[in-house]
Structure formats: structure tokens, C-alpha cells
Amino acid sequence: xxxxxxxxxxxxxxxxxxxxxxxxxxxxxxxxxxxxxxxxxxxxxxxxxxxxxxxxxxxxxxxxxxxxxxxxxxxxxxxxxxxxxxxxxxxxxxxxxxxxxxx
Amino acid sequence: xxxxxxxxxxxxxxxxxxxxxxxxxxxxxxxxxxxxxxxxxxxxxxxxxxxxxxxxxxxxxxxxxxxxxxxxxxxxxxxxxxxxxxxxxxxxxxxxxxxxxxx
Amino acid sequence: xxxxxxxxxxxxxxxxxxxxxxxxxxxxxxxxxxxxxxxxxxxxxxxxxxxxxxxxxxxxxxxxxxxxxxxxxxxxxxxxxxxxxxxxxxxxxxxxxxxxxxx
Numbered sequence: 400x401x402x403x404x405x406x407x408x409x410x411x412x413x414x415x416x417x418x419x420x421x422x423x424x425x426x427x428x429x430x431x432x433x434x435x436x437x438x439x440x441x442x443x444x445x446x447x448x449x450x451x452x453x454x455x456x457x458x459x460x461x462x463x464x465x466x467x468x469x470x471x472x473x474x475x476x477x478x479x480x481x482x483x484x485x486x487x488x489x490x491x492x493x494x495x496x497x498x499x500x501x502x
Numbered sequence: 503x504x505x506x507x508x509x510x511x512x513x514x515x516x517x518x519x520x521x522x523x524x525x526x527x528x529x530x531x532x533x534x535x536x537x538x539x540x541x542x543x544x545x546x547x548x549x550x551x552x553x554x555x556x557x558x559x560x561x562x563x564x565x566x567x568x569x570x571x572x573x574x575x576x577x578x579x580x581x582x583x584x585x586x587x588x589x590x591x592x593x594x595x596x597x598x599x600x601x602x603x604x605x
Numbered sequence: 606x607x608x609x610x611x612x613x614x615x616x617x618x619x620x621x622x623x624x625x626x627x628x629x630x631x632x633x634x635x636x637x638x639x640x641x642x643x644x645x646x647x648x649x650x651x652x653x654x655x656x657x658x659x660x661x662x663x664x665x666x667x668x669x670x671x672x673x674x675x676x677x678x679x680x681x682x683x684x685x686x687x688x689x690x691x692x693x694x695x696x697x698x699x700x701x702x703x704x705x706x707x708x
Contacts, residue, residue, distance in 0.1 A: 400674060400677065400678060400681075405693070407693065407695070409594075411536055421646075430647070431645065431646050431647035431691070432645050432646060433617055433643050433644070433645035433661070433663070434643060434644050434645055435538060435641060435642065435643040435644070435663070436538065437536050437537060437538040438536070438537050438538070439534065439535050439536035439537055439562075440524075440534050440535060441533070441534035455536070457536070457538070459645075461691065461693065468503060471503065471597050472503060475503075475597065475599075479599045484599075485534070485564065485596075486596075486597045487508070487510065487564065487594040487595060487596045487597065488594065488595045488597075489510070489592055489593070489594045489595070489695055490695070491615075491693040491694065491695045492693060492694045492695070493691075493692075493693045494677050494681065494692045494693065494694075496681075496685045496690075512697075514639055538641060539641065540639050540640060540641040541639070541640050541641070542637065542638050542639035542640055542665075543627075543637050543638060544636070544637035558639070560639070560641070571606060574606065574700050575606060578606075578700065578702075582702045587702075588637070588667065588699075589699075589700045590611070590613065590667065590697040590698060590699045590700065591697065591698045591700075592613070592695055592696070592697045592698070
């Protein structure tokens, strides 16, 4: 069974950013992404943002370590100051399709 | 790039518990949480609970190992006997904002 | 605190497959699963599938390494050629209920 160790990059943030983040992610080099609706509460230093129910999203990208760091650095620079945003990565074992193995 | 190794604590459980669990989580020390709607089926020993579609939730908390264990122990003691509840943790690399790094 | 290291198997795929995949997963030996609605985009080689909003699902199964590999192999053989499907696993620390510990 062929597999590859990758990063699953997860971003919890404001739903208003969805289109902008997708554009960023694709431009930075990701070939896919997954979005889902979430609700929750985050406290970011003194901003103490409270999120409205259903106004937040989870964005997920499977990518290599290098692209994950590029996306994290870009988002930290452009969004961390003004938006509620939580980012983390986890190591995953990814099972690519045969066509992707050839590429 | 600053990062910290944390735990992502995930709980799949009955939607009716949402407000109660949020209160517990905040009281036990978490500064944030994420909720999303899920559906599914779990079998817990002989109870063999079958969940109605959309009546379940995923609760996620990013925290350190110590708080994760406190929450797990509390939930096991208070909910495992009477509610369908699945709990697991995974190691994540968390990228905090600058303001959180100072705190 | 009793815990067990397990696999969290995650599948992103087309919503039309939901009932079929659940039947497969249960027949192959899983005792539970979780489904949630997602949207996103995946590129699978030359097919370049673009998913309609809300027409995709996330399927999650907590299981041991052996069952995870059985499910991955089955899905790769039966669905990878004709459906948009992304599969990955991650190591999780699972906290079973007492009744499950006895089994």
C-alpha cells in the first residue's frame, strides 16, 4: 500500500474570510482544500473575540511541510492582527491515488 | 516561525450536551473551543446507541497535555456512563499569535 | 487514565457515496463512524474534479491499524478510479469507556 507522510493544515477563522483564504491557498500552491462550517469561541490576547454561532469556518489543506509553512507564514502576516484565526498542523499518513503517484 | 506542540482534544457526543460541555470546558480552564454538527453511529458496550442524523456534535479544544487530561477525566466521570461519547487526542503543532506568545 | 493508541481514518469524498461507504465500513468491521458535511476542491491527476459546495462529506472512523489498512485498500480498489476521494490516517490517543475496556 503506497502512502506518504504529509501535513494536515487546519485553520479555524471567520467565515467572511472564506473566499479570500481559498484564493490565497491556491495561489500559494495547494491543489485542494476542504471547508466546513463550525461555531466556537476563541480568545486571542486582549481582543477577546467572541464568534457568533455559525459564523466560523474550518479550512483544511493536505500538503507537504514546506507549503504548510509558507501558508502559515502568509496567514500570520496578513490576518493574525485583525482576524480571529487559529492555525495548527498535524502529521498524517496520506494514501494518494495511482495517478497522483505518477506525477 | 514560532510554534508550540499542543493537544487537539476531540469529543464526539450527543448534541443535547453542547451547552453543558462548553460550560465544563471553560470552567476547567480552556480559553476556546470549536463545535461542529456531525452525524454517525457509535457502539458503546451493550448500550449499542444509534445516533439520529444531525443529533451529534464534535467538540474540539486546543490545550496542553495537562488540561486535556483534566477534561478527559471529568468527562469520563460525569458522562461516559449515560451518554454516547467518544474522546481522543492528537499531537498538533500550534502557531500562536504574537500576543499569545507574550502572555 | 486508560487509553489506547488508535488510528483516526478520515475520508473526504462525494456526498452521493455516503450510504455505500457506511455499508462498506460496517461490513469490514468498524463499530462506529462519524459523518459531516464539507465543501471543497480536490485535484486528482488529470480529472481535475471540482466539487460543488456542500456536495462533499467527511467520513471518520476510529479503529486499529489493521482495520484502517483494510478499509483503505478496499476504498482504493473500488472508488479511487471513479470518485473524488482523499484518504488519510493520523495516530490518536483514544480514551475508551470502561465497558469497552472489558471487551
